[in-house]
Amino acid sequence: MGLCRFGRLVKGVGVGRRRPFATSSSAAGGDEMIVRGTGSKSLNLYSAINQALHIALETDPRSYVFGEDVSFGGVFRCTTGLADRFGKQRVFNTPLCEQGIVGFGIGLAAMVVIPRSPLQAKGLLLSCIRDPNPVVFFEPKWLYRLSVEEVPEHDYMLPLSEAEVIREGTDITLVGWGAQLSVMEQACKEAESDGISCELIDLRTLLPWDKDTVEASVRKTGRLLISHEAPVTGGFGAEISASIVERCFLRLEAPVARVCGLDTPFPLVFEPFYMPTKNKILDAIKSTVNF
Structure with missing residues (x-):
C-alpha cells in the first residue's frame, strides 16, 4: 500500500512501483468543486502531502512529525523542508522500530483513511491531522509521482467517513479505495x-466506512463488486460484503463479487498474476450482471 501517517503525524518506509494512472473522469464533481478555484497548482501526490504537512505545522503549534528519516525529507521526500522551517523539536527522527512508532503515535486507531489522488490526499490528510481521534493515513506509494492534478494551494479539508460517488451508473455498484480506483475506472469504461x-x-x-452511500447505490443497481489489492481472505471487502448483504439481501440480484489479491505470497515477477487487474474486474462485472 505505502506509507502511513498517524494522528499528528508519523511516517513509515517502502518501495514504490510504476503503473499508469488516470484521474477519475468525474474528478471535477463533488468535493473537488468545493476546493477548486483560483490559486491552484499542478501537483503530484507526494507534493500535495508535503504541502498539507507544511500547512498543518504552520496552523497548529501542537502538530509535529516524527518517524524514520523524516528530518531530512524521508525516502520519498514527503517531509522535505519541514525540519528547516519548523525546527528539529517538531520534526525529528526516531529509531528504526515501526511497531514502536505506531504504538507511540496512535495507540488504537479510530479511523483509517486512504486517498486516491493528490487533491484528495491534501484535503483528507489535513482533516485527519485536525480530527480529535487518532487516524491512520495510508499513502499509495506508486501514485507519489505518477498521479498529477490541479491542487488548490490554500488550506482546505475534505470530510472523513464520507464515500464519494465518482461515476454514476445503474447496472452494478463498484466499491474501492486508494490506487485501485484508477484500475476500476478503466474497467468501468470498457464495460460501458x-x-x-x-x-x-x-x-x-475504511473505518468507520460510509455504509449509507454504498447501500443507497446497491439498492439502485441491485449488484455489488468490491476490489482491493489485499488478499481476498481476511480483506476488508469481506466486511463490506457482509454488511451490504445484511442491509440489501432482498434487493440483490446476484452474489456480491470480490476481485482482490490472491491468497498466496508471490515474487515480484509474478505481481501481474497476483494483482486485481482491469481485465479481472471487467470479467467479474460481466459475470455479475449476467448472473
Missing part, C-alpha cells in the same frame, strides 16, 4: 462500451 452502466464509489475512509 459493452452496454453495462457502472456506478463507482471511492470509500476513502
